[in-house]
Amino acid sequence: MRSCTRRNVFTVFENSFATTCCALVLVVVLNLFFTKHVFGQGAGFGAQAVGGISVDTDGIVRTINPQALASIAAQRKKILSANPPKTGQRCELQKVSLKRILEDVQRAVTEHDLVSPEVLTLGGLEQIEYVFVDPDAHDLILAGPSDEVAVDGNGSFVGATSGRPLLLLEDLVVALRSIDAARMGGMRCSIDPTPEGIARLQEILSSIKQMPNPQKIFRSMEEALGPQQVTVGGVPADTHFAQVLVAADYRMKRIGMGLESSEVAELPSYLSMVQATAGSTMLPRFWLEAQYSPIARDPDELGWKLTGGKMVCLTETDLLVREGMKRGSGRTDKNAALWCEQMTACYDDLASNKPVFRELMNCVDLAVVAALIDSRQLGDR
Template sequence: MQSLRSCRVAGLAIFAVLFSQFSSPLLYAGGGFFRNGAVGGVAIDASGVLSQPTVEATQSLVKAMQGRMTDVPAEAAQSTEMRKISLRQINAAIEASATKEVRDLPDEIKYLAGIQRIKYVFLYPERNDIVLAGPGEGWTLDQAGNVVGETSGQPVCLLEDLIVALRSSEMARQGGISCSIDPRPEGVVAMRNYLEGKTYQPQVLDGIAQSLGDQMITVTGVPQTSHLARVLVAADYRMKRIAMGLEDSPIADLASFLSMMQNSRVRLTNMMPRWWLATDYAPLSKSEDGLAWELRGQGVKAMTEDSFMDANGVAQQAGQANPIAQQWADDMTKHFEALSKQEAIFGQLRNAMDMCVIAALIQNEDMLATVGCELPMIYQSTGAEIEVLNAPKSVGTQCSVMKRGRDYIITASGGVSVDSWQAATTSQVSPRLSSVRSQVEYKPEGFWWN
């Protein structure tokens, strides 16, 4: 294994993370509203550079969104554990709408009637319909411009994410869905050259950030310009900032990785802790007749593995994990539910993962053929029009410092991995689900009901 000993800065462990200055999150064109700063507290400019918006920009965003939102219907404002969404009726509503642009559809449709997590899939061949169900309530905006439940604060599921997940299911089958943020190999080599023979001085940190340069953002499996892609990137970005102590954890039980290292005697190695968020489902439950399905499990877990940089600056897996990095990943997983209530982006990530699993399930089980239904507005690119956001391409580097012996570690990689097809193709029969479906009254009027 290539040693990083030549890159040491005496007395320091240096952690490279992701940072850039503010760029405007709002663009207006032809009356359209483009949310280039409405996801996870990040903005992405026309060049693809990810940044954090200022407080003023976020407030402007919230004000603009509030001006577009309509009152929540009284029935939709009621909290329920089983809100039902008809895919056939959503398709019909889009088809009947004066606009095919999702952003201009009524709030009820855009926000899927306030459903906060899709837990069930029910098939109705006699109605030529597939119904999605889960907890729901009325919706509002949080301080960052996320659409969340009025009482729970959990983000609602978005029609545009569901459409992207359904349209991308075949691409996901072939190669999965993922995002990653990684240092450029030439930047790693330049950083090594910069550090040769240096001892620590405060200005060294600026030199490290400058030599390492921008880091690459890669998205696969879904359109890079989609809101769903933005969710993947923003969740990874927020996770790293919390891990590296660049922002306070919103929950007391999740300390930063840096503080955990400071309070431990674990020796730093010349490797790079790497975290990523991955799907985490128990086997799906299904009825004996295959007309009812249930997603089970938390849905998301944090994982870690050490990596090291080879002579060309390319990250290589080390096959083991720093025990403190592993502990931090375990804590992130353990407290994910509480975290998602405080940081909407993590709830949005789980919603996105759920929808990707459901999209794979519908395709794998050939559910559209089973119910005799076509959904051209939802599935076809000539149907509902998804808003095109700026594609994330790069993010700058900021250093956070912790003294520990003579070694340093660079944590500049990680990402999100959505293995939707693995989750969708693992199931077990549960007789209980037949009774659950039988208790769900199908209502042909409207596209949702409690």
């Protein structure tokens, strides 16, 4: 019987994994306060304005390189024939068997034991570069750089050498379970003002005639907006995956506002770049969107290579009207666009200083792999 079909992945991970691994971290209810310059979030899928983080896995896996590459077939043959590297050490291309992962989880269930850190972190993988099908073994192989598993001061799994956050089995479980939900509108989060907050903001804006102290005015706007509404879509809100989406969006806004330093010289706050205008009703909105280069494959479609994965910061300007917030004006503020360019260019450096942004890319990698397995029915090969 195959161990890596979508059905088996779902039944084992949904039923067994949940009973043996530590409980998933609940999404923290955040009382978020933002000025008008980091108010709301980005354009979404179709006519829906999705805020914060936008991951369209279906769109990513539909973009396949039309030219099959023999080099991927050669890499697949090499990986499948090689002995697995020893765990507990740095490896530039570690192979991880999903069949073996399932067996280890099932064994832990049977023996009422804990799942090992190596299984919880998918063999210490830091990134997924390849997905290989092994029809003879009825297996799927994930391959990429890995490191010895360590735990940092926050209790998170990281590479002992690199210090990078490691991929998590629980995030792969969520990605696999959320394929259908994500297909309806992507994986996303949104942090938005309440109607009451918008009304208070309108009162402040209507009373402003001059801006002698823009930062003081911005702080007044921040207080007027009050707590924000946090919405998660495409993944269950009570999962680590969802927590990462919200946390990354939250940290991006704090950096944009200047409430938290990016620790990257080339990435100042958006607030430091903008000239406030009295009576302004134009509100820039920022979001991070996942993008990849076309996915490469071998001639038999048994080997797949992910390249060019990155988070791109985008912006659009919303209009504050009497009835509330009007999204999707189609306009772009030049300072907002410049800040987005810098955010995108500095993302890797930012992720080195703020691990949540690396965790976000880890979750996106796993979501793309899950969508690829499903759309190409790799588990049935």
